[in-house]
Amino acid sequence: MPDRYPRRMTDRAATTRRVSRFWPLVSSGVALAAAIGLGTIIAVRGNTPSEADAEWMEEILEQRSPLWDVPAFVMNFAGGGWFSFALPLLIVGVFVLLRRFWSALYFGLASGISALLVQVLKSVFDRPRPEWILVPADPGSFPSGHSANAATLAVVLGIILWRWWVWAAGAIWVATMMISRTYLGAHWVTDTIGGLVLGAAVAVVVWAPFANRLRLEQDAGPTPVWSRA
Numbered sequence: 194m195p196d197r198y199p200r201r202m203t204d205r206a207a208t209t210r211r212v213s214r215f216w217p218l219v220s221s222g223v224a225l226a227a228a229i230g231l232g233t234i235i236a237v238r239g240n241t242p243s244e245a246d247a248e249w250m251e252e253i254l255e256q257r258s259p260l261w262d263v264p265a266f267v268m269n270f271a272g273g274g275w276f277s278f279a280l281p282l283l284i285v286g287v288f289v290l291l292r293r294f295w296s297a298l299y300f301g302l303a304s305g306i307s308a309l310l311v312q313v314l315k316s317v318f319d320r321p322r323p324e325w326i327l328v329p330a331d332p333g334s335f336p337s338g339h340s341a342n343a344a345t346l347a348v349v350l351g352i353i354l355w356r357w358w359v360w361a362a363g364a365i366w367v368a369t370m371m372i373s374r375t376y377l378g379a380h381w382v383t384d385t386i387g388g389l390v391l392g393a394a395v396a397v398v399v400w401a402p403f404a405n406r407l408r409l410e411q412d413a414g415p416t417p418v419w420s421r422a
Contacts, residue, residue, distance in 0.1 A: 221398045224390050228394065231383065231386070231387050232336065235335055242381050243383060249375060250378075253376050265327075268373035269339070272343055273342075277308075280346075284350075288300060302399055307342065308341075311341045311388070315331075315335065319333055320333060320335040323379070326377065334381060335384045335387055336388040337384045337389075340386075340389050341388035341389070342392060343392065344391070344396070345393070346392075348393045349396045350363060371386075
């Protein structure tokens, strides 16, 4: 008789955890479908820029100047090329050194799946890039890989570290990346929105099966490998 109450509380906690993971999973699934749906709508319309795309591009081209070129090119480097592979590997390595192995696995999987989906959707939709592009880029404008990578990184780190300043920094990082992609003429604004939604959705979908393990790991706190006897 005395052990029923603790068992009931444990069962209730498990149920609460399942419910708390259910709605983020549903919402992220809807977001993933929305990103694919946006690409489908663009493709059905002949991959032509929408009115919002055209107006934003016209406005952003008027703002081009040597002053803004530098941060835009910095963001281009930070979100693509070899650095886009090196940064996730570095972050995974840091989590491994902190013996946060579930965090490392979650981050690595989310980053890899997000990058893979971007390339698949680029091939499927094959949207031409804007003609005013200032940087070398592979074919396929939708979705923006830079924006998707930034969103995945921001959401995954936000979930793992769960600090308000991480979420705030992540939001700034993603917004800056999206603006820089249109500034450089590498993407239409709808491409960056598609990348944002896709990257964030993947981060949450992949989080679901890791949620309990990550919570336990967070509660235990970091134990660096160099601190072991």
